[in-house]
Amino acid sequence: MAELDTSGGGGKKGGKVRSKKANTKVDLTAMVDLAFLLITFFMLTTSLSKPIAMDIAKPDQEDNDVKNELRASQTMTILLGKSNKVAWYMGEAKNATPTVESFAEVRKSILKNKDEVSKTTGRQIVIVVKPTEGATYKNFVDIMDELNIAKIKTAPAIDDVNILDNEKAFMKQAGIL
């Protein structure tokens, strides 16, 4: 490190032979650098690596008596298919024409439907998520995340048991099951 010699030069005049004093100062800069680097590392690894939890509530499987009837006008069903595709439709399955979309597009559809439902019926939209066999775990997490982003207030219904026949038929036709 740059350390200027500040002792006023004139050593030669004395004439006497003096034992040279060794400098006791150690340059700590490198040590401090290293210490701070390690501090930063440990700080970041302790706080940033904490995983994040997404809370999921599923309907009770055993009491089948509790069945919520959903209004067709405020229900949006999202089917998760294979190769990262989803199919969604509004209302009832039998008289609906599902739209096949990718995950990037479905956010817009959710927001659009949310607005439409609240405008026409004045109610909150209810989303039913139906993951099928073709879907991956990531798809499921992604769709729950999309609902979170779209700020859907009502709890999404996750239904992986009752996938209707005409839903299956449609998904087969679209090649995503």
Add this chain to the structure above:
Amino acid sequence: MARAKVQRKSTSIDMTAMCDVSFLLLTFFILTATARQPDPLEVKIPSSTYKIKVPDLDMGILSIGQGKVFYEIVGKDVKMATLDKIGEQYKIQFTPEERERFGVLGSFGVPVSSLKKFIMMNGDERTKFAKANMGIPADSTNNELSEWLLQSRKAVAELHQTSMRISIKGDAEEEYPNVKKIVDILQKQKINKFSLITSAEGDAK
């Protein structure tokens, strides 16, 4: 005219205090950081924009990947209590040393029959063994996973008087039916609420 002399000052600063402080902090962070044990089952967790941090007490973490399931119980006391209960259930006697070793074990995925062997292995052998193994059996004929869940929940309830939180750490590419199979086991025990562990993602625009 005499030349004005610019006084030369030393540019070196005394670093001792700074060094002291930084090493103090360093020691603190090293000691507070918990050493993360390597996961025997490699899972690539999906990301989400959720912001709730996973609590690190009274937790059970199920790792699902490649069709296998591994289980991790958080907390040494809970682990040891669970092992006792499992031993009772399957008529296996565990020595105090085995209990101690199990208490510091991370996530595991072996059938109960080879659990004793697994506990006494060292790190390398364990990783190899875990890779070759099929995880915790979770079929309807031999549902050890359900037993582990039940016993660990009992242990948490007895030791800490709270209910255990179950988290699922699934591989992003895992097929949904495999996850559903595990979730169904949870739901059979009336666990209808659980958390999915995800990694942080930037805010969506």
